[in-house]
Amino acid sequence: MSGFDEAWSYLPAYLGAHVLLSMSALLLGIAISLPLAVLAARLRWLGGALLGFAGVVQTIPSLALLALFYPLLLALSHFTTETFGFGFRALGFLPALLALTLYSMLPVLRNTVTALAGMDPAVKMAARGVGMTPWQSLTLVELPLAAPVIMAGVRTSAVWVIGTATLATPVGQTSLGNYIFTGLQIENWAFVTFGVVAAAALALVVDRLLALAESGLVLRARGRIFAAAAGLVLVVGASLYPMLGNAGHRVVIGTKNFDEQYILGKVIADRLASAGVASTQRDDLGSSVIFRALAAGDVDVYVDYSGTIWTNAMKRTDNPGRKAVLDSIAQWTARTHGIRDLGPLGFENAYALAMRRDRAAALHIHDLADLANHAGELRIGGDFEIFSRPEWRAVERAYGLKFAARRQYQPNLMYSALVSGDVDVITAFSSDGRIARYGLTLLADPRGALPPYDAILLVSPAHARDAAFLSALKPLIGAIDLKTMQQANLMVDRAEDKQTPQQAAHWLEGRIAR
Amino acid sequence: MLIGESGSGKTTTLNMLNRLIEPTAGRIAVDGEDVLALDAVTLRRRMGYVFQGAGLFPHMTVKENIAVTPKLLGWPREAMAARADELLELVRLAPQDYRDRFPRELSGGQQQRVAVARALAARPRIMLLDEPFGALDPLIRDDLAEDYRQIHNTLGLTTIFVTHDMTEAMLLGDRIAVMKDGALAQVGTPNELLAHPADDFVRALIETPKRRARRLAQVLAVGP
Numbered sequence: 001m002s003g004f005d006e007a008w009s010y011l012p013a014y015l016g017a018h019v020l021l022s023m024s025a026l027l028l029g030i031a032i033s034l035p036l037a038v039l040a041a042r043l044r045w046l047g048g049a050l051l052g053f054a055g056v057v058q059t060i061p062s063l064a065l066l067a068l069f070y071p072l073l074l075a076l077s078h079f080t081t082e083t084f085g086f087g088f089r090a091l092g093f094l095p096a097l098l099a100l101t102l103y104s105m106l107p108v109l110r111n112t113v114t115a116l117a118g119m120d121p122a123v124k125m126a127a128r129g130v131g132m133t134p135w136q137s138l139t140l141v142e143l144p145l146a147a148p149v150i151m152a153g154v155r156t157s158a159v160w161v162i163g164t165a166t167l168a169t170p171v172g173q174t175s176l177g178n179y180i181f182t183g184l185q186i187e188n189w190a191f192v193t194f195g196v197v198a199a200a201a202l203a204l205v206v207d208r209l210l211a212l213a214e215s216g217l218v219l220r221a222r223g224r225i226f227a228a229a230a231g232l233v234l235v236v237g238a239s240l241y242p243m244l245g246n247a248g249h250r251v252v253i254g255t256k257n258f259d260e261q262y263i264l265g266k267v268i269a270d271r272l273a274s275a276g277v278a279s280t281q282r283d284d285l286g287s288s289v290i291f292r293a294l295a296a297g298d299v300d301v302y303v304d305y306s307g308t309i310w311t312n313a314m315k316r317t318d319n320p321g322r323k324a325v326l327d328s329i330a331q332w333t334a335r336t337h338g339i340r341d342l343g344p345l346g347f348e349n350a351y352a353l354a355m356r357r358d359r360a361a362a363l364h365i366h367d368l369a370d371l372a373n374h375a376g377e378l379r380i381g382g383d384f385e386i387f388s389r390p391e392w393r394a395v396e397r398a399y400g401l402k403f404a405a406r407r408q409y410q411p412n413l414m415y416s417a418l419v420s421g422d423v424d425v426i427t428a429f430s431s432d433g434r435i436a437r438y439g440l441t442l443l444a445d446p447r448g449a450l451p452p453y454d455a456i457l458l459v460s461p462a463h464a465r466d467a468a469f470l471s472a473l474k475p476l477i478g479a480i481d482l483k484t485m486q487q488a489n490l491m492v493d494r495a496e497d498k499q500t501p502q503q504a505a506h507w508l509e510g511r512i513a514r
Numbered sequence: 515m516l517i518g519e520s521g522s523g524k525t526t527t528l529n530m531l532n533r534l535i536e537p538t539a540g541r542i543a544v545d546g547e548d549v550l551a552l553d554a555v556t557l558r559r560r561m562g563y564v565f566q567g568a569g570l571f572p573h574m575t576v577k578e579n580i581a582v583t584p585k586l587l588g589w590p591r592e593a594m595a596a597r598a599d600e601l602l603e604l605v606r607l608a609p610q611d612y613r614d615r616f617p618r619e620l621s622g623g624q625q626q627r628v629a630v631a632r633a634l635a636a637r638p639r640i641m642l643l644d645e646p647f648g649a650l651d652p653l654i655r656d657d658l659a660e661d662y663r664q665i666h667n668t669l670g671l672t673t674i675f676v677t678h679d680m681t682e683a684m685l686l687g688d689r690i691a692v693m694k695d696g697a698l699a700q701v702g703t704p705n706e707l708l709a710h711p712a713d714d715f716v717r718a719l720i721e722t723p724k725r726r727a728r729r730l731a732q733v734l735a736v737g738p
Contacts, residue, residue: 126569128534130583130632131559140582144573220573220616 012242017174019239029104037112054106069095091298096168111153115146172282254299266505275472307451338461350453354428367444379405381423398449433490515687523696562633570617601631623654
């Protein structure tokens with residue numbers, strides 16, 4: 001199966017989720033904006049305040065707006081659980097829906113307020129004169145006359161929302177953005193292009209249909225309005241149809257935003273499927289988001305790394321050794337969150353500083369202590385997380401590292417940046433196949449500032465005692481060594497004979513079975 | 515007829531009759547009933563109103579415009595359609611040609627005819643007309659005014675007609691109320707006004723039609 005075929009096979013799920021999310025956000029946005037705008041057209045101060053607020057929302061980067069709703073909803077869910085005894089899923093559909101709803105409001109608000117406030121006073125006077133109540137004047141005269149302008153606002157909103165919905169992927173909501181985020185990580189440009197084209201095509205089709213409705217309203221041509229409505233129903237129906245059969249509870253597999261995680265996510269999905277458990281995948285989640293999501297039950301299973309839990313969740317700064325770290329994590333996760341730690345998969349994916357071999361040799365750098373002597377002239381590249389993580393502060397402290405410049409990349413592009421000389425050092429992942437491929441030098445950590453990073457399989461409290469679930473995953477424990485994982489990762493990362501995560505997962509499953 | 519200079523309070527007075535503007539003091543009685551004691555919306559549906567510049571709803575067809583008040587009153591659909599056609603005949607617009615047009619497809623005079631039909635739709639006995647023909651060409655204007663006077667007579671209406679043209683007032687009105695600075699200067703038949711103008715203002719106002727009549731008589735006496 002080629003990359004394109006695989007991308008095509010995800011389309012029903014991604015498009016359906018994308019359409020459902022965009023449509024819900026748009027309808028909710030209109031349902032909120034329209035009455036507010038009607039009110040605002042009568043109360044001038046409210047109009048100013050509303051348009052001001054909606055304008056400010058627009059200036060917040062959309063990705064940040066989406067990201068902010070997760071902690072907000074999580075806190076709210078904790079509160080309702082403690083106060084009323086029920087919680088809700090803070091990850092996925094809900095935060096994406098709320099953020100997009102806020103985002104969709106400005107054009108509808110602005111156009112409705114403008115159209116109503118700018119209405120010819122003679123027409124409003126005539127409406128009263130023929131004996132209409134204020135409500136009748138609004139519904140029979142003012143709103144119908146404002147309809148084309150309001151529709152133009154809805155059109156703008158629809159295009160915005162469909163485009164912005166691609167950013168819902170990192171908050172755990174499947175969308176056409178899954179192609180883009182995953183594709184960017186594994187440098188699979190077929191995926192990225194597929195996602196971009198699909199989102200653009202959807203936006204274009206919806207925009208054309210709404211334009212038809214708008215012209216129908218202007219010309220008072222019923223046929224056009226019906227045709228547009230029928231077209232929209234067709235688009236939505238066709239997109240949502242494949243989802244109908246999939247209703248019901250599904251296990252959620254979480255992944256972080258790099259190749260190894262995608263591959264392992266597929267391996268877990270296949271193991272669960274063979275035990276008759278249906279699953280969906282939430283891709284591209286951040287390290288702290290994914291752990292909290294697991295504890296809250298928004299994610300049911302994922303692969304984390306011991307050092308990440310040790311330093312970020314447990315806030316430990318010591319390094320008692322591989323075995324001791326693994327044991328404490330298993331106890332701590334069970335005790336504090338009810339999370340089941342199934343154990344290590346058998347390989348380590350550590351944060352390790354890497355340099356090009358020629359550069360390291362020229363500067364006589366073998367370990368982090370050597371690096372400290374030259375750091376002042378060197379530029380370091382890292383992923384989006386590392387520089388704000390406690391491990392990094394520990395390394396800086398232990399070796400007194402201070403770099404000339406610091407840059408952040410998608411984990412994947414980091415390696416290209418190192419090879420092309422844009423940066424001199426990167427915070428590599430030790431299981432990454434590109435370390436061997438590019439012949440990179442990994443710098444030793446003689447002072448043990450970095451903890452071990454054994455890959456471990458974590459299961460949510462809801463499935464912690466689910467025997468069928470656990471036994472489906474148990475064969476993965478201790479089954480993957482570092483070389484095998486590096487090879488699988490490289491299959492996805494390399495430029496030539498590039499494989500998709502699903503293909504690499506199949507290969508890996510073959511190795512595990514042996 | 516309500517006549518006076520602009521700003522004298524003609525339109526305000528008219529609008530207080532159906533409570534488009536609420537009076538701040540005093541009492542307005544229609545058929546002996548204080549309008550403030552009535553529901554404003556019900557009151558308006560009982561009176562026909564023709565606005566300066568027609569005031570038709572641009573998103574409704576001629577038929578829908580005419581039937582708007584009957585619709586608010588909950589008339590059956592067939593009755594509304596029949597009434598619209600009947601009124602189009604009355605204002606001398608062929609129903610089959612005009613009923614499905616939109617206001618923007620009509621001339622100013624035709625729009626004003628539709629506005630009169632709309633005001634008459636719910637069979638009011640009282641009609642309020644606010645300089646209805648003011649913006650039209652003189653020829654069309656006379657035509658419309660004559661037609662309206664005929665309708666008024668046929669249907670036995672009570673019409674309050676605002677104008678700033680004394681000639682129009684004299685030709686159309688049974689009784690003329692002259693307003694100045696928000697107060698009534700004089701109320702009377704055209705003849706009473708001509709015979710006994712209450713003050714210099716009324717005298718000056720009736721001077722125009724009188725002078726016009728004299729000039730017209732001279733022109734007609736000389737002949738072609």
